[in-house]
Amino acid sequence: MQDCEIVIHRVEFSVQSLTMLSILKRLRCITLAITGTLIAYKGDLGDSYCLAVKLAGKPCPSYKRVDEGFKVAYAELAKKHPSFGFADKIPNYVWRKICVRDSFVKAGYEYDDETFENIFSRIYATFGSAVPYRIFPDAIPFLRWLRQRDVTVGLVSNAEYRYRDMILPALGLNQGSEWDFGVFSGLEGVEKPDPRIFEIALKKAGNVAPEAALHIGDSLRNDYLAVRGVGMQALLLDRFKTTDAVDWRKSGAIVLPDLIATKEWLTSEVLK
Helix, strand or coil, X not given: CHHHXXXXXXXXXXXXXXXXXXCHHHCCEEEXXXXXXXXXXXXXXXXXXXXXXXXXXXXXXXXXXXXXXXHHHHHHHHHHCHHHHCCCCCCHXXXXXXXXXXXXXXXXXXXXXXXXXXXXXXXXXXXXXXCCEEECCCHHHHHHHHHHCCCEEEEEECCCHHXXXXXXXXXCCCEXXXXXXXXXXXXXXXXXXXXXXXXXXXXXXXXXXXXXXXXXXXXXXXXXXXXXXXXXXXXXXXCCCCCHHHHHHHCCCEEECCHHXXXXXXXXXXXX
């Protein structure tokens, strides 16, 4: 009888020692991708390129062909000179000029040097501003909510310096009020899905342990598999209800529709 009472007492003590702890309280750092997570293009990239052509006094080419041409040109140049030409010390302006010219060429359009300079200067200026982008309405409230809870907030993106210095501030996403640090491939010389970019993020966050960090993004390859490879936690946003989300879930990823749902998930309690 006495042994039974001891067992019961131990069980009661064990149950009482279990506490409920929100997911957020287990984290010291949360990093986020930018495009597709915090901001998005207002339209297709080809729209902005063709508008620049029209403003230069030339007939507007096929939006779709230019958009497809850009995808091919960007992929080829990124492979040849990754991280926006970081290792080869190619100036950002030059890297972008090569990419834009190749985009038009692959779409079947070529311009003389003077005309192209006119077109490119418009495109470069446009994509260094807030004009072609829109910010998701839940982005700023979510980031500020995290920082108010003493969570270090970082941005990890395959982007060049203008995102940090020009585009994000123009959209109201400011370092010090919405985010604490950024890791931009064009400045670091390493880009997703290379796991090293997340190791840089952990170091910038104050040498946070991987298990105490979470990354939020919208690409299985760049924002989930690479993240899990360094031991960080990860979740993906399916803002556009893409069919890819089916494969994301099959890979074991947590998939949520937006940052409002993410906030609810972070504050949900689990047994510690």
